[in-house]
Amino acid sequence: MSVSENTPSKPTARTGSPAAENTRKGAHAAGSAARNNAGAIARSKVIKSDPWMDSYAARADNMRASEIRALFSVASRPDVVSLAGGMPYLEYMPFDELSDLIAKMMRDKGDVAWQYGSAQGDPHLREDVLQIMALEGIKDVQPDDVVISNGSQNALDLITRIMCDPGDVVIAEAPNYVGALGVFQSFQVEVVNAATDENGLIPESFEETIIAANKAGKKVKFLYTVPNFHNPAGVTMSVERRPRILEIARRHHVLVVEDNPYGLLGFDGQTYPALRSMDAENVVYLSSFSKIIAPGMRIAWMVAPTGIRKKLILANEASILCPPNMSQMTITTYLDNFDWKQQISQYRGMYKERCDTMDAALREFLPYCSWNKPKGGFYIWLQIPEGLNSKEMLPRAITAKVAYVAGTGFYLDGRGTHHMRLSFCYPTPENIRIGIERLASVMNNELRTARLFGTSPDERTKQGIKRR
Amino acid sequence: MSVSENTPSKPTARTGSPAAENTRKGAHAAGSAARNNAGAIARSKVIKSDPWMDSYAARADNMRASEIRALFSVASRPDVVSLAGGMPYLEYMPFDELSDLIAKMMRDKGDVAWQYGSAQGDPHLREDVLQIMALEGIKDVQPDDVVISNGSQNALDLITRIMCDPGDVVIAEAPNYVGALGVFQSFQVEVVNAATDENGLIPESFEETIIAANKAGKKVKFLYTVPNFHNPAGVTMSVERRPRILEIARRHHVLVVEDNPYGLLGFDGQTYPALRSMDAENVVYLSSFSKIIAPGMRIAWMVAPTGIRKKLILANEASILCPPNMSQMTITTYLDNFDWKQQISQYRGMYKERCDTMDAALREFLPYCSWNKPKGGFYIWLQIPEGLNSKEMLPRAITAKVAYVAGTGFYLDGRGTHHMRLSFCYPTPENIRIGIERLASVMNNELRTARLFGTSPDERTKQGIKRR
Numbered sequence: 001m002s003v004s005e006n007t008p009s010k011p012t013a014r015t016g017s018p019a020a021e022n023t024r025k026g027a028h029a030a031g032s033a034a035r036n037n038a039g040a041i042a043r044s045k046v047i048k049s050d051p052w053m054d055s056y057a058a059r060a061d062n063m064r065a066s067e068i069r070a071l072f073s074v075a076s077r078p079d080v081v082s083l084a085g086g087m088p089y090l091e092y093m094p095f096d097e098l099s100d101l102i103a104k105m106m107r108d109k110g111d112v113a114w115q116y117g118s119a120q121g122d123p124h125l126r127e128d129v130l131q132i133m134a135l136e137g138i139k140d141v142q143p144d145d146v147v148i149s150n151g152s153q154n155a156l157d158l159i160t161r162i163m164c165d166p167g168d169v170v171i172a173e174a175p176n177y178v179g180a181l182g183v184f185q186s187f188q189v190e191v192v193n194a195a196t197d198e199n200g201l202i203p204e205s206f207e208e209t210i211i212a213a214n215k216a217g218k219k220v221k222f223l224y225t226v227p228n229f230h231n232p233a234g235v236t237m238s239v240e241r242r243p244r245i246l247e248i249a250r251r252h253h254v255l256v257v258e259d260n261p262y263g264l265l266g267f268d269g270q271t272y273p274a275l276r277s278m279d280a281e282n283v284v285y286l287s288s289f290s291k292i293i294a295p296g297m298r299i300a301w302m303v304a305p306t307g308i309r310k311k312l313i314l315a316n317e318a319s320i321l322c323p324p325n326m327s328q329m330t331i332t333t334y335l336d337n338f339d340w341k342q343q344i345s346q347y348r349g350m351y352k353e354r355c356d357t358m359d360a361a362l363r364e365f366l367p368y369c370s371w372n373k374p375k376g377g378f379y380i381w382l383q384i385p386e387g388l389n390s391k392e393m394l395p396r397a398i399t400a401k402v403a404y405v406a407g408t409g410f411y412l413d414g415r416g417t418h419h420m421r422l423s424f425c426y427p428t429p430e431n432i433r434i435g436i437e438r439l440a441s442v443m444n445n446e447l448r449t450a451r452l453f454g455t456s457p458d459e460r461t462k463q464g465i466k467r468r
Numbered sequence: 469m470s471v472s473e474n475t476p477s478k479p480t481a482r483t484g485s486p487a488a489e490n491t492r493k494g495a496h497a498a499g500s501a502a503r504n505n506a507g508a509i510a511r512s513k514v515i516k517s518d519p520w521m522d523s524y525a526a527r528a529d530n531m532r533a534s535e536i537r538a539l540f541s542v543a544s545r546p547d548v549v550s551l552a553g554g555m556p557y558l559e560y561m562p563f564d565e566l567s568d569l570i571a572k573m574m575r576d577k578g579d580v581a582w583q584y585g586s587a588q589g590d591p592h593l594r595e596d597v598l599q600i601m602a603l604e605g606i607k608d609v610q611p612d613d614v615v616i617s618n619g620s621q622n623a624l625d626l627i628t629r630i631m632c633d634p635g636d637v638v639i640a641e642a643p644n645y646v647g648a649l650g651v652f653q654s655f656q657v658e659v660v661n662a663a664t665d666e667n668g669l670i671p672e673s674f675e676e677t678i679i680a681a682n683k684a685g686k687k688v689k690f691l692y693t694v695p696n697f698h699n700p701a702g703v704t705m706s707v708e709r710r711p712r713i714l715e716i717a718r719r720h721h722v723l724v725v726e727d728n729p730y731g732l733l734g735f736d737g738q739t740y741p742a743l744r745s746m747d748a749e750n751v752v753y754l755s756s757f758s759k760i761i762a763p764g765m766r767i768a769w770m771v772a773p774t775g776i777r778k779k780l781i782l783a784n785e786a787s788i789l790c791p792p793n794m795s796q797m798t799i800t801t802y803l804d805n806f807d808w809k810q811q812i813s814q815y816r817g818m819y820k821e822r823c824d825t826m827d828a829a830l831r832e833f834l835p836y837c838s839w840n841k842p843k844g845g846f847y848i849w850l851q852i853p854e855g856l857n858s859k860e861m862l863p864r865a866i867t868a869k870v871a872y873v874a875g876t877g878f879y880l881d882g883r884g885t886h887h888m889r890l891s892f893c894y895p896t897p898e899n900i901r902i903g904i905e906r907l908a909s910v911m912n913n914e915l916r917t918a919r920l921f922g923t924s925p926d927e928r929t930k931q932g933i934k935r936r
Contacts, residue, residue, distance in 0.1 A: 050775025307518025
């Protein structure tokens with residue numbers, strides 16, 4: 001779980017006196033009084049403010065804790081059923097056998113695993129990922145075309161870093177993966193949403209968005225899309241739309257960043273041709289081990305056109321020097337010694353069962369809500385009746401021992417109050433049912449309250465998305 | 469070894485025809501001809517150029533391969549004695565015992581090690597690093613003050629990201645750690661050098677540099693300093709200068725970024741009080757496991773004043789989501805089960821012997837060069853006679869089977885042709901002696917050539933730094 005340790009400000013002195021604290025402008029007052037000086041005392045009036053407030057880069061103003069992270073300290077309480085996190089379920093991992101193999105790898109190659117590695121990533125791992133990508137139709141890639149990154153988060157960071165100046169536009173689906181929004185904000189990118197429906201990004205809307213941005217004098221740097229089992233929307237871009245999206249992108253010379261962590265998690269084993277499989281020149285493809293194997297190594301990979309790839313390697317070096325050899329060799333040890341396809345298939349079955357359980361529980365307990373039942377991935381994107389506000393309701397849900405992520409976390413403009421993301425990846429089916437029952441109890445209470453103030457749950461019929 | 473896989477452009481088609489390649493503007497031509505379209509054909513005249521050339525962010529223009537990395541593909545050839553890399557020697561690591569303990573950790577806590585973790589870093593590891601920092605006088609820090617980063621490289625990236633707008637000034641020693649220069653360039657920071665001598669950064673020069681930058685209307689965001697066993701200069705900031713540097717920084721409200729990967733590698737076990745131990749409010753302290761234990765986990769840590777720390781955690785999340793649990797738990801497994809102080813002491817002795825060997829070989833084979841013999845760390849910064857050019861000479865050194873890093877890699881302004889960095893950390897004493905002998909042979913040849921063209925090695929007496 002991506003647990004936040006970023007607790008609220010604790011300006012209390014740990015070892016210093018309150019007087020000492022005053023002279024230090026509110027940071028913790030540990031240390032020797034000898035550090036005091038005229039400058040510090042002169043500034044001491046601004047008690048408990050940040051003395052570096054005026055020194056930060058403009059991009060730091062845009063950084064804020066994601067709503068997901070802000071939630072995790074409560075959502076991780078054992079008595080709370082968390083439908084909030086995007087953590088894969090790891091209990092099927094063969095940790096016993098794996099630990100022996102990793103020990104052997106350490107004994108045999110510890111001096112490599114513990115040493116610096118290549119900025120582009122371990123050649124063995126870059127070879128291994130080819131067979132994973134082949135499952136989604138990407139068959140023209142060589143190890144030299146692959147760049148290993150420190151999780152997809154860092155991959156998104158790197159591609160944004162090399163492509164986007166402040167004020168540049170990235171077109172994205174809405175709602176949107178919260179981690180991508182965090183990156184875009186931190187590089188002062190303007191995120192413009194194109195419309196989506198149950199078949200993913202709508203090509204016409206994508207093109208209109210490009211044209212409108214260009215007319216406004218803005219530079220559209222790339223489309224960011226999660227085509228398969230979208231986080232949080234749960235939808236998949238239809239196969240029919242994929243070449244159309246690519247054709248529009250090519251025609252307007254807009255790069256496509258295809259973020260595909262969930263592509264192999266189709267519940268029936270179905271896969272869709274990657275955008276990258278249809279266009280080698282205009283697509284940067286990102287995938288990750290985090291959802292299909294495990295996130296604790298923070299290893300993902302990118303495939304990009306030659307010029308972009310070279311810059312990604314330079315950016316990787318500037319950002320992290322090189323991905324960790326130990327993590328990369330742990331993954332190759334796993335891939336080389338286990339039937340990972342069978343393992344992924346086992347996970348798929350488990351997630352399917354959990355999704356079915358959640359869908360059934362929603363039908364039973366929350367029939368007045370709307371959702372598209374996903375065909376893979378980790379999430380259901382739930383539309384709640386008007387009169388309810390997912391963000392305002394959250395504290396009461398936590399009190400009722402169920403957590404979700406309010407829809408507002410997946411937009412930058414305040415939208416999302418009528419939606420929430422429900423994750424079925426980590427909790428057991430039993431807990432999913434309990435969680436949805438608790439959620440229904442909270443929502444029913446909210447609706448009774450709302451009715452008292454004149455908003456009827458029947459207003460849900462005004463809502464655009466129909467339940468299937 | 470930080471091996472570059474960033475090979476030169478290979479625009480040869482792998483699966484496509486030459487005709488198809490022409491229409492794809494020189495990237496590899498894999499894929500279906502159906503992808504061709506009017507736009508692509510119109511641009512096809514620019515054969516083999518990067519079609520995204522006009523799309524990159526301004527900051528990407530500043531990214532370039534470091535001279536160190538560009539060198540490694542040849543320097544890692546087994547017949548070459550590499551005095552180039554900054555790799556720690558790992559043969560003393562207890563890999564056999566460690567592998568058993570890591571296997572046990574995996575069996576017991578695999579579901580944690582392989583899962584997402586905290587954006588701030590593993591609390592256990594944040595507790596562990598306190599005892600390491602205490603060795604250099606930092607005793608007022610709590611685990612909540614620590615942020616774990618993906619190596620010091622990412623720590624430098626994060627601090628620059630939150631502090632520096634394009635055009636802002638960072639004051640730094642010269643020569644400078646090449647990885648830091650890479651970060652500063654990638655964030656379009658102006659690096660202004662303050663003067664150093666054998667006692668490190670000169671306080672008067674530091675203050676003059678601040679004043680001059682301020683007068684020029686520039687914002688000085690921080691001082692970047694490697695106070696102990698500097699990379700590449702080998703010098704240590706004297707204890708007497710440290711409070712003076714801090715006083716100047718405070719007076720001008722300039723943050724100090726103290727990068728301290730080598731502090732525990734003083735050959736006689738001597739340590740120096742960290743700048744952070746004297747000032748909790750104005751110092752961001754960085755340290756790393758890469759040089760004192762091993763770099764293959766890419767784990768470092770930061771301690772920062774409260775406001776800055778909070779932004780660093782947000783930036784960490786935007787950059788990498790969270791540091792890898794597996795890496796962090798591997799390190800805590802090591803720290804908890806081994807006498808790491810004894811291990812570092814063993815390394816120190818080994819590096820001392822290697823430094824002595826290099827110093828003796830330089831005295832024997834290259835008496836006409838100048839250097840300060842370091843008291844710790846990994847590097848000797850060698851001044852070579854005028855008339856020689858370390859960068860131009862490098863290909864001939866490689867031919868003679870010895871590699872070093874030309875001094876130009878440690879400056880941004882073309883300086884450094886009369887210097888080279890020689891690493892004694894990784895090669896054995898025998899190889900160090902062989903390497904210096906080969907280097908002397910190359911340099912003697914160069915000098916003979918230089919004499920023929922009128923530049924005498926006796927001009928070395930014009931040089932400022934005296935050999936001790």
